[in-house]
Amino acid sequence: MGAKHQMTEYLDIDLEKETWCCRRCGHELISAHESYKEGCLVYDRDPTTVYRPILPPPYTLAPDPEWCRIVEFYCPSCGIMVECEYLPPGHPITNDIEPNIAALKQKYLRA
């Protein structure tokens, strides 16, 4: 097995370099000791631009932009969407994966 290990549908972790990598293009995003989101392009979107209005405003099916923002994370090399999250405005970006790198290395890099 190589040094790369799949962590999510669009994220690998390179256990030798200890970096997050895009699964699609292999681009190294950032150190695996940081949040992979810090290595991505960020698109902070108004929900009303994501959900097509079905009814005339204010009766749309989009979340209220005063209560919700949609934050998308993209690979800066190939442009694949790595992650998407819904957050209240002003809420910090979440750190959803904190890998135990030492344990992963012991499990997958043993000779």
Ligand SMILES: [Zn+2]
């Ligand atoms: Zn990529």
